[in-house]
Amino acid sequence: MIYFDNNATTPLDERVLEAMLPFMKTMYGNPSSVHRLGRVAKSAVEIAREQIAALVDAQPLQVIFTSGGTEANNLALNSAFGRVAISAIEHPSVFEPAKRYNPEIIPVNRDGLIEPKTISDLIEKRPDFVSIMLANNETGVIQPIADIAAQLNERGIILHTDAVQAIGKIPVSFRQLGVQMLSLSGHKISAPKGSGALIVDKSVSISPLLLGGGQEQNHRSGTENVAVCVGFGKAAELAKNELDARQTRMLSLRTMLENKLAQFSKVTIFAQSALRLPNTVLFGIDGVDGELVLLKLDQRGVCVSSGSACASGEAEPSHVLLAMGIAPQQAQTAIRVSLSHQNTPAEVLELIELITPYGV
Numbered sequence: 001m002i003y004f005d006n007n008a009t010t011p012l013d014e015r016v017l018e019a020m021l022p023f024m025k026t027m028y029g030n031p032s033s034v035h036r037l038g039r040v041a042k043s044a045v046e047i048a049r050e051q052i053a054a055l056v057d058a059q060p061l062q063v064i065f066t067s068g069g070t071e072a073n074n075l076a077l078n079s080a081f082g083r084v085a086i087s088a089i090e091h092p093s094v095f096e097p098a099k100r101y102n103p104e105i106i107p108v109n110r111d112g113l114i115e116p117k118t119i120s121d122l123i124e125k126r127p128d129f130v131s132i133m134l135a136n137n138e139t140g141v142i143q144p145i146a147d148i149a150a151q152l153n154e155r156g157i158i159l160h161t162d163a164v165q166a167i168g169k170i171p172v173s174f175r176q177l178g179v180q181m182l183s184l185s186g187h188k189i190s191a192p193k194g195s196g197a198l199i200v201d202k203s204v205s206i207s208p209l210l211l212g213g214g215q216e217q218n219h220r221s222g223t224e225n226v227a228v229c230v231g232f233g234k235a236a237e238l239a240k241n242e243l244d245a246r247q248t249r250m251l252s253l254r255t256m257l258e259n260k261l262a263q264f265s266k267v268t269i270f271a272q273s274a275l276r277l278p279n280t281v282l283f284g285i286d287g288v289d290g291e292l293v294l295l296k297l298d299q300r301g302v303c304v305s306s307g308s309a310c311a312s313g314e315a316e317p318s319h320v321l322l323a324m325g326i327a328p329q330q331a332q333t334a335i336r337v338s339l340s341h342q343n344t345p346a347e348v349l350e351l352i353e354l355i356t357p358y359g360v
């Protein structure tokens, strides 16, 4: 099998599993318990908090563990207030909880980027809370979040960024970005599914989704999922230590794939001229349904994603591509290849061979 769907999820790293196992077997204490087993669990959770903070250049106390990126985004949006604005290309886990505020939608250009002029227009509308993702899951396009934050901070506007797709692929610094909240998910960096965190600056007041025993500084009640926190921490440590090597590897594979795709006259690579994640290529073959290519590749043991979301059994064109001004028909051609550092040049060549009959 060839796995090219790493923006959807990643396999669990063996070293992460090893770190987790003791906390599923013998070290089963509740971190809130005062006895020895409790203290061992508590200290493991705190080490994980430090590892996650280190990955994103934040303080450990700024890390709130959640059950994933979806919960982190929901927690951020639950803490929104007043006039809310979100970008047109957000993940549903931002879009849906934002709906209750009837948010202003921030447009993107044909490259999937928010332009400086758009931010000045937005500021004139005096929003109180803004959510703009750092890197898009479909196109890989990276937004200039630090520049946007600088402008919003000057006016006291809160900025949340969904960095779920960015960590482990590009350097992410909570401090340098200057945002007030940042969402993370563990399973995109080879941690287990159901791990995540919201990084929060102490200037913002958090409205918890879960009330109860007051864990996570009262921001997220419930007994900590110790093994999962430990796994996320270990994966964060590995992602930080190996970032340079992983980035170089992914970028060389992406370049190889894009150079090969460029030889096909019917292929379009979406947002190609924008700054993008080193692992993501979203492309379409003129007149060929992306879903069809996905299914054909699947029959040959190759996992990719199509650019469309399956809503009520019917494939809808991606809202991200539509927001970029791509016609629905062309949006339906989208195929997403999201690489990992574990992919090989031979796998990329096999993919090219399999799509050659469509692309000539």
Ligand SMILES: Cc1ncc(COP(=O)(O)O)c(C=O)c1O
Pocket: 007, 008, 067, 068, 069, 070, 071, 073, 091, 093, 133, 135, 136, 137, 162, 164, 165, 185, 186, 187, 194, 195, 196
């Ligand atoms: C950009 C983005 N945000 C949030 C999420 C949700 O994260 P999780 O699957 O951990 O709930 C995803 C997952 O696909 C994502 O790509």
